[in-house]
Amino acid sequence: MREIGLKELKDLAIGATLLGTGGGGDPYIGRLMAEAAISRYGPIHLVDVDELPDEGLVVPAAMMGAPTVMVEKIPNGKEVETAVSQLERILGKQAVAIMTIEAGGINSMIPLAVAAQLHLPVIDGDSMGRAFPELQMTSFHVRGLKATPMVLVDEKGNNLVIDAIDNPWTERLARTATVAMGGASIIALYPMTGREAKDTMxxxxMSKAMDLGRLLGHSRLDRDEKLQRLKTQHQAIELFSGKVVDVERRSGDGFARGTLSCVGLDAFGESVLRIEFQNENLIAVRDGRVVATVPDLICVVDRETLLPITTEGLTYGQRVTVVGLPSDPVWFTEKGMQTVGPQYFGYQVEHVSLAEGPITTAETNGGWA
Amino acid sequence: MREIGLKELKDLAIGATLLGTGGGGDPYIGRLMAEAAISRYGPIHLVDVDELPDEGLVVPAAMMGAPTVMVEKIPNGKEVETAVSQLERILGKQAVAIMTIEAGGINSMIPLAVAAQLHLPVIDGDSMGRAFPELQMTSFHVRGLKATPMVLVDEKGNNLVIDAIDNPWTERLARTATVAMGGASIIALYPMTGREAKDTMxxxxMSKAMDLGRLLGHSRLDRDEKLQRLKTQHQAIELFSGKVVDVERRSGDGFARGTLSCVGLDAFGESVLRIEFQNENLIAVRDGRVVATVPDLICVVDRETLLPITTEGLTYGQRVTVVGLPSDPVWFTEKGMQTVGPQYFGYQVEHVSLAEGPITTAETNGGWA
Known part of the structure; x- marks a missing residue:
């Protein structure tokens, strides 16, 4: 067991935002939430899943919706507690631990806030090793767990319990409800036993996010040193460095969708890069060639500080660096690729392995580049 | 207590469809459902609400969605039973009676089917005295009851429990879920005590619908005799007789919306009539003048048989008669008119009283006639 204090919270917020690959909400807001919870309820305990009893109830909690809306509808701890408590009531069992669904500025923090409030530990891990835009995009789903019963609440006091026939139906019903609730909701879902958590998460x-956050937030390291450590310690690849020249945004169906366009600087001076996002960055195309796709992580960071930039924070003129990080192996299974591969998102391209080093060719651009 | 057998079922189907004022679903389908339930589970008992214990749980059940979709997604008794049973489970109480929310070909019958299956009586009454398109449009709402907890189920097995802050929010959340479920769902809502039912319904x-159905289905009476009895026994007014020349339909938001246009025959030979509907007929405009509006009943019937025609049954060339019937007094209260008056539906016109007899002038056509 390990305590999360204010220092760790700061690192976690930065690192989780990087792993959020553009989605998962703003790190500043998430950190404020968790800080408030710690100062009110005391420190948060991070546990390894193996420390939990096999029969104990584990409850993942998160915020659902477009990050652009999430930053406008900050949840208070009360709503998250309502969601978790209602799931406990439905199942007739008290939770032994809280879990995060995904890494991200808000979604790594919400579980901390509710854990502090309920005096429960948070498990070191999540269901993605990053962030993804839909709720069936979890290692739980790939490994056969159901997302239901699922509870949704909003800041007004509306409350929904979903029990769907499968996880894509849960996603559909929860998404339409979230849109009706104003574009963001607080959710508790995938209730599971400690044993199931051990087998599927x-x-x-969380530790990885804190390591990344400590590195990127380091005040004594310059850009090149940080980038070098990202490469050697985290298998990062620099995909691009340049200037944002356009951010086209499309919201409305419960997601923040859009396209980022950049022109290159320095080594990338002759190049252009385009990134398509749906809450998270999905695919990166450099000079008409696919250089990275989901499930690998496409992270847009400030070119000087290497601090992560979420999709809602992208603006014209920013100097950015784009790094690729390899995804968790669960996504390279057959069901994993069906669930989050580029083709699921409508891109007729093959996944391009980051592990093969800097890319000079690509399979196809499917006519959409 | 009174038994509902096959003869009564036939009358009820016709009369309830008339009171459905175009909405509430097809009478034939509804009747088949109730017949099947009676033949499997035995006769249905119709009770007066005063026969129920004050403390007993009363559960209204219905189908929600566009009638055009409802006739394509026929529920089986199982789904309705699931919805009612889940509400019982949530409340920790067994129902003593089933209630109908609205009059209509399907929504008068669904409660009968589930009542037969659960061996419970059905209460003689509803919450509208007609049909309306939204779930807060009930005498329960006008008199202060909450629609939640509300259960929605679909034919696939998806299942939702809504607990909203007020009835308009319940409507919004249930409507979006119904659209996500394919446009129709089975619902159990407004759980209440016998005392509350007595005070608000x-x-x-049901008796009125059976009386109307017996009259309209009568084989020995001709058109003029039926019309005369509708006028003397039910305060009906003949608003129009003519031929359907256009039916413009717009669906997609969970409602069947549209406009019916007719040209006159006989005494109405020089006239044209337009009816706007949202599941139910909302407003009738003859020669540019408003002649009837919600909450009064605007019923389109076959010109010869006077049998009711639902909005999804309207087709070019039909010879129709349009009759107006006065609504229940609950709708003429201030909250009643706020809830279902023409202005709620977006028409900038005043309600026109049917009781004043054949209309020769109208307040205004609000620029939309």
């Missing part, structure tokens, strides 16, 4: 995501 | 709607 992506481990260590 | 519209009484006698």
């Amino acid at each position: 992506v481990r260590g995501t | 519209v009484r006698g709607t």
